[in-house]
Amino acid sequence: MNLTPDLKNYCKNSRADMVGIADLESFRNRLPVIPQNLLTPYAYAISVGIRLKDDIVNRISDHPTPEYSDHYQSINKSLDSLTAQIAQWIIQKGSNAMPIPASHTIDEANLLGNISHKAVARMAGLGWQGKSLLIINPELGPRFRLATVLTDMMLTADQPVKNKCGKCRECVDACPASAIKNVSTDSHYENRDIAINLERCNSKLIEFEAMPGIGHRICGVCIKVCPYGK
Ligand code: B12
Ligand code: SF4
Ligand code: SF4
Numbered sequence: 001m002n003l004t005p006d007l008k009n010y011c012k013n014s015r016a017d018m019v020g021i022a023d024l025e026s027f028r029n030r031l032p033v034i035p036q037n038l039l040t041p042y043a044y045a046i047s048v049g050i051r052l053k054d055d056i057v058n059r060i061s062d063h064p065t066p067e068y069s070d071h072y073q074s075i076n077k078s079l080d081s082l083t084a085q086i087a088q089w090i091i092q093k094g095s096n097a098m099p100i101p102a103s104h105t106i107d108e109a110n111l112l113g114n115i116s117h118k119a120v121a122r123m124a125g126l127g128w129q130g131k132s133l134l135i136i137n138p139e140l141g142p143r144f145r146l147a148t149v150l151t152d153m154m155l156t157a158d159q160p161v162k163n164k165c166g167k168c169r170e171c172v173d174a175c176p177a178s179a180i181k182n183v184s185t186d187s188h189y190e191n192r193d194i195a196i197n198l199e200r201c202n203s204k205l206i207e208f209e210a211m212p213g214i215g216h217r218i219c220g221v222c223i224k225v226c227p228y229g230k
Helices: 004-013 054-058 066-092 117-123 170-174 198-209
Strands: 018-023 044-051 097-100 144-151
Touching (some): 004 066, 018 117, 044 066, 066 097
Antiparallel strands (some): 044 144
16 A cells, blocks of 8 residues: 555644655665665655744844754754654554654765755755755745655655746855855756855855854855745
């Protein structure tokens, strides 16, 4: 029996604002994952998103605010408890599942998590990869945070959506690190450097981390200015 509709209902009733399914076949040996055999036992990835509060995002100017820092932490916690709950639901139905933390940089030198939540979300149809490298949902824009559950449960995968950045360059012009290169893609970038200067972005975020009340490598400017989700 295909439990995709039940699973999606369960996610939405457990505080996910968005949910989609990605077929892992397209990622094998093409996406860096840690450890290298992470995907081997699994066939699908469930992408879930929790939206950011507009009132908090709208108050970001050219740097993050302490309120955004608190919100960032609380959504990460909610996502981690949501993915643990989803994994438990799947295990109770007789399949295997592994939740991936919302925001854990495992390889600091190369700035990598266990798996890119953005790649999973894109293949799960939650949005396109914008010029900012963020996933842009047609309704919410980039105003959400993501997490992933890997599973061997047989599910029905969703399909990616079309890129709608067009001629827009709001994130390019607003980035306080001048890191976004104004390069668009119909699918995904071969590597991150094609879209953004990661070194510049990361240095700016380290600068912001030291500001009073921030304490995390966050920014939020490319989230705030995107016309999608405003
Ligand atoms: C390390 C990290 C950083 C680093 C490096 C950023 C980066 N762009 O990778 C730093 C500290 C600089 C950073 C900054 C930010 N981050 Co950050 N970060 C992460 C983290 C922990 C890991 C990212 C990772 O492993 N990337 C690996 C590379 C290879 O993947 P990628 O960046 O997604 O890009 C490739 C893939 O997406 C691929 N791809 C896309 N589709 C497909 C399909 C197929 C088939 C294949 C093969 C590949 C593929 O194409 C891209 C190029 O190769 C993730 C959480 C996570 N585990 O995903 C959060 C995450 C990416 N960050 C996030 C956010 C919001 C931010 C900031 C806005 C900071 C903030 N919170 O205010 C900035 C934005 C910077 C920017 N414009 O990209 C969100 C993005 C949400 C969204 N709507 O898109 C995430 C997902 C956290 C979360 N839980 O929501 N981050
Ligand atoms: S997070 Fe900030 S510094 Fe990095 S690309 Fe977005 S706007 Fe630029
Ligand atoms: S601000 Fe404009 S260019 Fe940047 S991601 Fe959003 S739609 Fe695309």
